[in-house]
Amino acid sequence: MTRLRRILGPAVVPALAVLTAFIVGSVFILITDFDNLQRLGTDPVGAIAGAAGGIIAAYQSLLAGAFGDPAKIAAAIEGGSPRQIAAAIRPITETLVAATPLIFTGLAVAVAFRTSVFNIGVEGQFILGAFGATVALLVLKDLPAPIPLLGAVVGGVITGAVWGFIPGVLKARTGAHEVITTIMLNYVAFQIVLFGLRSDFLRQEGSSQPISKLLDSIARVPGILDPFGLPSIRLHYGFVLALITAAVVSWFLFKTTKGFELRAAGFNLTAAKYAGMSASGSIILAMSISGGLAALGGSMEVLGTVPQMSNDISSGFGFNAIALALLAGNRPLGIVVAALLFGALRTGGGLMQVQTGIPLDLLFFIQALVIMFVAAPDLVRSIWRLGGTRTSTGTVVEGAKA
Amino acid sequence: MRLELKDITKQFPGVLANDRISISADRGEVLGLLGENGAGKTTLMNILSGLYRPDSGEILIDGKARAFSDPAEAIDAGIGMVHQHFQLVPVFDVVAAVALGAESVNGPLGTFDRATARKRIVELSEQYGLHVPPDADIEDLPVGVRQRVEILKALYRKSDILVLDEPSAVLTPAETEELFDIIRELAASGTTVIFITHKLNEVLEVCDRITVLRRGRVAGTAEPKTTTREQLANMMVGRNVELRVVKGPAVPADVVLSLKDVVVRDDRDHIAVKGVSLDVRAGEIVAIAGVQGNGQTELVEAIVGLRTVDSGTMTVDGADITTSTPRQVSDLGVAHIPEDRGRDGLINYMTVSENYILDSYHRAPYSKGVRLDLDAIQAGAKDGVRDFDIRTPSIHTLAGSLSGGNQQKVVVAREFSRPVKLVIAAQPTRGLDVGSIEYIHKRIVEQRDAGAAILIVSTELEEVIAVGDRVAVMFGGNIVGILEGEAATFEAVGMLMGGAQ
Numbered sequence: 080m081t082r083l084r085r086i087l088g089p090a091v092v093p094a095l096a097v098l099t100a101f102i103v104g105s106v107f108i109l110i111t112d113f114d115n116l117q118r119l120g121t122d123p124v125g126a127i128a129g130a131a132g133g134i135i136a137a138y139q140s141l142l143a144g145a146f147g148d149p150a151k152i153a154a155a156i157e158g159g160s161p162r163q164i165a166a167a168i169r170p171i172t173e174t175l176v177a178a179t180p181l182i183f184t185g186l187a188v189a190v191a192f193r194t195s196v197f198n199i200g201v202e203g204q205f206i207l208g209a210f211g212a213t214v215a216l217l218v219l220k221d222l223p224a225p226i227p228l229l230g231a232v233v234g235g236v237i238t239g240a241v242w243g244f245i246p247g248v249l250k251a252r253t254g255a256h257e258v259i260t261t262i263m264l265n266y267v268a269f270q271i272v273l274f275g276l277r278s279d280f281l282r283q284e285g286s287s288q289p290i291s292k293l294l295d296s297i298a299r300v301p302g303i304l305d306p307f308g309l310p311s312i313r314l315h316y317g318f319v320l321a322l323i324t325a326a327v328v329s330w331f332l333f334k335t336t337k338g339f340e341l342r343a344a345g346f347n348l349t350a351a352k353y354a355g356m357s358a359s360g361s362i363i364l365a366m367s368i369s370g371g372l373a374a375l376g377g378s379m380e381v382l383g384t385v386p387q388m389s390n391d392i393s394s395g396f397g398f399n400a401i402a403l404a405l406l407a408g409n410r411p412l413g414i415v416v417a418a419l420l421f422g423a424l425r426t427g428g429g430l431m432q433v434q435t436g437i438p439l440d441l442l443f444f445i446q447a448l449v450i451m452f453v454a455a456p457d458l459v460r461s462i463w464r465l466g467g468t469r470t471s472t473g474t475v476v477e478g479a480k481a
Numbered sequence: 482m483r484l485e486l487k488d489i490t491k492q493f494p495g496v497l498a499n500d501r502i503s504i505s506a507d508r509g510e511v512l513g514l515l516g517e518n519g520a521g522k523t524t525l526m527n528i529l530s531g532l533y534r535p536d537s538g539e540i541l542i543d544g545k546a547r548a549f550s551d552p553a554e555a556i557d558a559g560i561g562m563v564h565q566h567f568q569l570v571p572v573f574d575v576v577a578a579v580a581l582g583a584e585s586v587n588g589p590l591g592t593f594d595r596a597t598a599r600k601r602i603v604e605l606s607e608q609y610g611l612h613v614p615p616d617a618d619i620e621d622l623p624v625g626v627r628q629r630v631e632i633l634k635a636l637y638r639k640s641d642i643l644v645l646d647e648p649s650a651v652l653t654p655a656e657t658e659e660l661f662d663i664i665r666e667l668a669a670s671g672t673t674v675i676f677i678t679h680k681l682n683e684v685l686e687v688c689d690r691i692t693v694l695r696r697g698r699v700a701g702t703a704e705p706k707t708t709t710r711e712q713l714a715n716m717m718v719g720r721n722v723e724l725r726v727v728k729g730p731a732v733p734a735d736v737v738l739s740l741k742d743v744v745v746r747d748d749r750d751h752i753a754v755k756g757v758s759l760d761v762r763a764g765e766i767v768a769i770a771g772v773q774g775n776g777q778t779e780l781v782e783a784i785v786g787l788r789t790v791d792s793g794t795m796t797v798d799g800a801d802i803t804t805s806t807p808r809q810v811s812d813l814g815v816a817h818i819p820e821d822r823g824r825d826g827l828i829n830y831m832t833v834s835e836n837y838i839l840d841s842y843h844r845a846p847y848s849k850g851v852r853l854d855l856d857a858i859q860a861g862a863k864d865g866v867r868d869f870d871i872r873t874p875s876i877h878t879l880a881g882s883l884s885g886g887n888q889q890k891v892v893v894a895r896e897f898s899r900p901v902k903l904v905i906a907a908q909p910t911r912g913l914d915v916g917s918i919e920y921i922h923k924r925i926v927e928q929r930d931a932g933a934a935i936l937i938v939s940t941e942l943e944e945v946i947a948v949g950d951r952v953a954v955m956f957g958g959n960i961v962g963i964l965e966g967e968a969a970t971f972e973a974v975g976m977l978m979g980g981a982q
Contacts, residue, residue: 334855336848343839347828352787353819354840355808 089408090416095459096406096452097420104445105134108437137435141442144430145174145423165309170426172304172314176384178415178422180205180393182321183376184400185407185414186328187369191243192409193332194365195345200246200261201373202397203268204239206390208374209381210272211238213281213291213388220297228298228382235378236371242268243370244363251359257366265397273390283387291388300383317379322415324375329411341365373397402450421446482543482559482641483507484529484673489538491524495874498524500697501538506642506690511664511674513688515681517717517914518884520694522677526644529675530562531555542642561635565647567627569634571620576602578619579634605636609666625656632663643667644675647912649683661687679717679914681710693717718916728926731950733762737903737934738784743793745776745783753779755958756793761903766925766935768949769960770942770974776958777938778820781907784936785817786810797903811840813903816896816928818889820907820938826892829881833873834862836880837895865894870920886917893924904928907938922948942971942978956980 110116112133118126147170155167184201191198198204215234219227246260275281276289283292300315332338344351344361352358376396381388403421407413428442452459459465484506491499499521506512516522527533529540531549539546542558549555552562569578580598587594599615606613611629619627628648635643645664649657664674664687676688684691685705693700693716701716714722738761747753754776761767771777782788784795786807795803797813811817819825827836838847838858846857862876871890873883880891889909896904906925910918925948929935939945945952952969953960954977962977 334853335851336843336853337851339835339842339853343828343831343835346830347824349825350828350839353785353807353817353825355806355811 089410090413091465092456092459093406093408093413093417093449093453095463095465096449099452099459099462100445100448101138103448104441105138107441107444108134108137111437133435137431137437137441140431140434141424141427143427144170145427147171161307161309164307165312168309169312170430172312174419174422174426175318176313176315176422177425178418179318179321179384180376180380180396181399181403181418181421182325182415183379184373184396185403185418186325186411187372187376187397188400188404189407189409189411189414190328190332190341190372191365191369192404193345194341194361195348196247196250196362196365196369197258198243198246198261198366198369199258199401200242200264200268200397201369201400202393202395203261203265204242204370204373205377205380205393205397206272207242207268208235208239208370208377209388209392210268210275210377211235211374212378212381213294214275216294216297216382217280217292224298228300231298231382232375232378235374235381237374239374239377240367240371242374243366243368247363247366250366251362269390272388276388276390281388289390293386294382294388295386298382299386300379313384315379315383317383320379321376321418324372325411325415328372332411337364373400399446402446405450406453482673483541484642484675485541485544486525486529487539487541489525489528489535489540491521491528491533491535493524497697499528499535499538502694502697502699503538504692504699506673506675508641508673509668509671510690511668511676511688513684513691514675514677514694515679515684515691515713515717516694516700517679517916518886518912519696520717521697522694523646525694526562526646526675526677529555529644530560556638556640559639559641561632561638561640561643563628563631563635563643563645563648567631569619569627569630572618574618575613575615575622575630575633578630579637583638602633602637605633609636609663609670611663625652625659628652628656628660629663632667641671642673642675644677646677647679648676649678649680657683681713681915684713685710695719714915717914722915723919724915726922726926726947728948729930731765731929733765733950734932735763736760737763737798738936739796740780740784741794743780743783743795744791745779745788746791747779752791753958754783757955757958757960758793759953759960761934761936763902763932763934764929765950766929766937766948767951767953768945769936769938769953769955770945770949770978771938771940771955772978773940775955777955778907780955781817781820781905781938784810784905785815808840814900815903815905816899816901818892818896818904818906818909820911822885822889822892823881827880827888830879832877833866833871833880833883833891834858834876836891837862837865837876837898839895841895841899861898865891865898869894869924886913886920889913889917889921893921897924897928901928901933904933904935905938906935908940909937910939910941910944918944942975945969946971946974954978 109130112130115126115130115133147167152167155164184205187201187204188198212231212235216227216231219230242264246257246264249255249260250257273289276291281291283290300317302312302315303319304312304314332342340356341361341364343356344358348358377392381392385392399421403414403417407417424442424446428439431437432439486502486504488501488503489499490501502521502525504512514522524533528535531552531554547558549558570581573581576595576599579602585594585597586592602615611633613626613629613633619630648660652660664676668674678684688705691703691705691713693713695717703713710724714724740757740759742756742758743754744752744756745754757780769777779788783790786802786805786809790803794801797815800813802810823829828839838861841847842853847854847861859876866873866876869890871894872887880888904925909925910921925935937948946969949969951963951965952974953963954974956978964973
């Protein structure tokens with residue numbers, strides 16, 4: 080019971096924040112529903128019913144777009160062709176595909192946050208990691224399997240870890256603020272990728288765009304559902320690796336001596352120093368791990384999800400990850416859940432836009448609201464009339480000090 | 482104005498912080514509110530100042546019932562708070578910091594009328610003998626003056642009831658005396674003063690009446706003329722308390738810590754320790770006395786490896802530690818109780834058990850290779866909690882939610898959990914209540930009797946004399962005298978602390 084409460088307790092505010100955001104989102108749907116707004120004067124009952132129907136339809140199609148239609152899935156598995164099965168389950172698999180890079184980048188941000196280092200450079204580490212994996216794969220392409228694939232992953236991770244190590248060392252040795260250095264290194268990373276993709280070694284033959292050769296002809300992270308021969312299902316073992324990575328990060332942070340050092344340094348750097356820990360060592364280690372995790376995500380993206388490297392390999396995963404880690408309270412399990420939620424919004428939004436004409440922007444609006452509400456826990460608590468003693472800093476103390 | 486609190490009750494989850502507390506203070510009276518940490522003093526004052534609302538009970542001002550829903554209403558009702566941690570904008574000058582939130586304005590645009598504000602501040606400062614320079618920046622002022630600025634802030638808002646929360650915690654003995662003069666001046670001119678503290682001498686010196694709180698209830702009321710320190714201490718703790726430190730004569734053996742001509746610089750690169758030489762032997766307690774800021778902090782940081790030494794040598798049991806890291810020093814069997822436990826000794830957002838292993842997590846039995854042995858950690862922390870009588874709901878409670886005394890017990894339990902040759906204790910009882918002070922002193926004496934060398938640094942004269950077998954006085958970065966046994970009297974040590982040779 081207490082164990083359950085320890086796990087669920089921290090989830091209350093984020094869960095209510097999500098719920099609140101969807102309710103506010105429905106107001107947004109309402110006021111952009113001009114057909115029903117115009118009818119309000121002549122046919123108020125019909126207008127309200129119509130508007131309510133519009134909101135329900137929007138969220139229904141969002142759900143269907145993100146998770147599919149259970150009845151259809153059951154029917155397809157029962158007796159459908161591989162093509163029908165694939166079509167029925169694709170919403171779910173696409174949600175998992177969308178969640179995969181977010182899990183990696185979310186973990187990357189969280190490890191740094193836990194050490195009180197604000198790694199804003201996850202985006203750059205992700206992209207450079209993907210780039211490193213691409214280069215490594217093309218270099219190793221003639222070696223027997225699975226060397227090219229494994230080598231590409233290792234190459235990608237090392238590239239990202241180095242990209243995290245640099246701002247870590249700068250902070251530890253010279254005091255350079257990591258927010259500044261990581262943002263700047265993001266730009267450097269983007270330019271390195273653009274520059275690299277112009278070389279003949281990487282660029283796709285005959286293309287003037289900065290995109291690489293197709294990588295899946297050399298090696299690809301195997302698909303989870305490959306044995307069933309379903310067409311156009313992108314879900315690959317990168318997702319499983321993401322879950323394993325989350326478990327490993329959780330183990331590392333809470334069950335190892337190094338993880339203990341990182342957390343101690345994160346909460347109170349001077350007390351960590353007084354206890355004999357190396358503060359600069361913790362910062363450098365946290366940034367290197369963070370960069371490596373981001374890069375592992377980038378490698379999975381380029382080796383599993385999309386078949387080639389390009390300069391827009393990341394659709395803002397590294398930046399979304401900052402919000403995501405906040406939503407998850409930097410807990411690895413929370414990051415998996417939050418990444419699935421963000422993934423579902425990304426995937427479901429497409430269908431919603433097609434079916435109901437409500438723009439995809441609604442989902443960014445909802446995502447932003449979720450983050451805002453999580454950042455203002457007192458607001459959520461007062462909306463939902465939750466107890467807890469408020470302190471002036473907005474944190475909630477249980478059994479306040481007398 | 483006459484203040485009365487009647488049957489105030491406040492419940493927090495799991496804690497009945499105030500249980501039908503009634504206190505009263507007349508116009509011009511100084512009421513001492515005495516109690517250990519966790520007795521409910523601060524909760525009561527937060528209710529009075531509008532931060533919390535009581536579950537039941539009422540606040541009467543001049544006989545009229547008042548309810549405050551926020552601090553602004555309490556201020557309007559004439560209640561001024563001086564918090565333990567000052568609420569001043571460091572980059573403002575005194576006039577701006579005092580007037581902030583209650584600015585006088587002129588013109589249609591409502592610009593700040595500095596001249597008027599400054600005039601009133603100067604007047605108030607003179608009237609009550611506060612001696613506050615109106616145009617100095619807050620960050621340049623010493624702590625004692627900042628506190629007077631806080632008092633000025635309350636007076637500027639026309640407070641008739643002034644609440645001082647542990648005001649002497651940050652002051653030197655001389656500054657405390659000045660504060661008491663101000664309190665007497667305020668009371669004489671009709672201000673009602675509520676003086677919250679856990680220091681027995683202070684209530685006896687400055688208060689007209691004393692109300693003692695214990696575990697959320699009023700334990701009794703006393704008059705300074707007819708009560709003693711012992712009686713107050715017993716009322717506060719609920720049992721007989723030993724105010725003296727009980728210890729036998731020291732049996733000094735071999736030299737453990739040896740300092741030779743140690744020179745150390747402070748954060749601003751000024752020389753703070755100017756060539757200190759000192760030996761501490763096994764089985765003796767050497768107390769370093771001195772007013773804060775005479776190099777003690779830097780000296781301790783140098784010994785434990787947190788600060789580099791300019792010149793000189795330091796050895797522990799013959800091993801050179803002049804350039805050692807904190808971990809290397811700790812590995813030699815040196816326990817360190819840091820000066821500021823909240824900042825340096827504990828991690829508030831980690832649990833009691835995590836804090837318990839903070840400097841031994843990497844050793845057996847707590848670590849197995851890269852892994853932490855969580856079972857061993859739990860077992861160790863439970864032993865520590867039991868052996869040191871740490872009052873905590875569980876070992877998984879966050880250290881920051883414990884009372885000050887229990888936080889310090891966590892630190893001491895941790896430091897004494899491994900074999901100790903040398904104890905460096907900086908301000909080991911600062912801010913603690915009587916019961917905890919007694920306990921910590923007892924444990925330190927036990928370590929001495931078990932054969933450890935002890936170096937205690939304290940700014941509290943009483944502590945230095947009570948605990949030290951030898952007293953070394955630091956002034957201006959030098960040890961200006963070492964007094965032994967009977968020679969270490971209040972007068973002698975006090976004179977040396979003030980710089981007299």
